[in-house]
Amino acid sequence: MMPTYRTSCAAVLAFLAGVCLGSLPQTASAGYPEPEIVTTAWELDFSFQKPDIIAVRMPGEDRTQLFWYMVYTVSNKTGEDQMFIPNIWMLTDGGDLMQANQNVPPVVFREIKAETKNVLLESPAKVVGRLLQGPDNARDSVAIWPVPDHDVNFANVFIGGLSGETHEIKDAQGKDHLMKKTLMIDYQLPGDQVHIRNKKFLNRGSRWIVR
Numbered sequence: 001m002m003p004t005y006r007t008s009c010a011a012v013l014a015f016l017a018g019v020c021l022g023s024l025p026q027t028a029s030a031g032y033p034e035p036e037i038v039t040t041a042w043e044l045d046f047s048f049q050k051p052d053i054i055a056v057r058m059p060g061e062d063r064t065q066l067f068w069y070m071v072y073t074v075s076n077k078t079g080e081d082q083m084f085i086p087n088i089w090m091l092t093d094g095g096d097l098m099q100a101n102q103n104v105p106p107v108v109f110r111e112i113k114a115e116t117k118n119v120l121l122e123s124p125a126k127v128v129g130r131l132l133q134g135p136d137n138a139r140d141s142v143a144i145w146p147v148p149d150h151d152v153n154f155a156n157v158f159i160g161g162l163s164g165e166t167h168e169i170k171d172a173q174g175k176d177h178l179m180k181k182t183l184m185i186d187y188q189l190p191g192d193q194v195h196i197r198n199k200k201f202l203n204r205g206s207r208w209i210v211r
Contacts, residue, residue: 033167035181035208041164042082044131045138046183048072051157051201053147056111066147066196067104069112070157071121075138076131084131086124087160088143092152100124100143112142151193155201158211159183167210179210 049071055064068090076082088100101124113121120140127141143157165181186204 033169033179033210035210036165039163039165039181041166041181042078042080043163043165043181044082044084044161045075045077046072046159046162048159048185050203051187053197053199054108054112054115055197056105056108059105059107067108067112068145068147068201069108070100070143071112071116071118071140072143072159073138073140074127074131074162075135076133077135079133081133082131082164083129084139085128085161086141086143087158089158089160090143090145091156091158092148093154094148094150094152096148096152098145100145104144104146108144109142112144147196151196152189155187155189157185157187158209159185160211163208182209182211183207184209 051068051070054067054069056067057064070088074084074086076084086100090096090098090100092098106123109123118140122139122141124141124143127139131137131139160180160182162183163181167179167181168176169179170176183206185206187201188204189199189201191199
């Protein structure tokens, strides 16, 4: 089974701040940057479906493994071509901190593409690169995570790579850190681990943050 990652509250705060644990700003809450009300940076259009679950039989093994996946569409109306390098993470109330599409066997994407019947769906590796302008050049892809082996009731999904807006902060040692505008989506997963395959992601809202 592929590992998921359990982490402490301090590590979660470090992830949200986007800096190293030992370098968190002394006034992390008071001086934390917020996205610009009216941004002057480029910003891609991003639409997404709520995450779903799929069971995939691992090659050469007599077992299946569960994965969550979130299908999305990204398009470019900025007026010029942009580089799209998605940086997508999930953070659960159980302390799992998981980067999408890491150590996921190719068979999982193939099964998701067959399940969704989306002939335009591109693998996470292929969608990285220059995103041409206009709706006709929109790209469909997917974020995939292995399902943890414990109950999850709440999860946040963070999507980086959608905006050129950046902010600089200094840590306690005076070192500069570059933070980026990131989309955060809040989900609730009612139910229990016994019925994990029937648990549905309920969207509790989304907002832009800086991390």
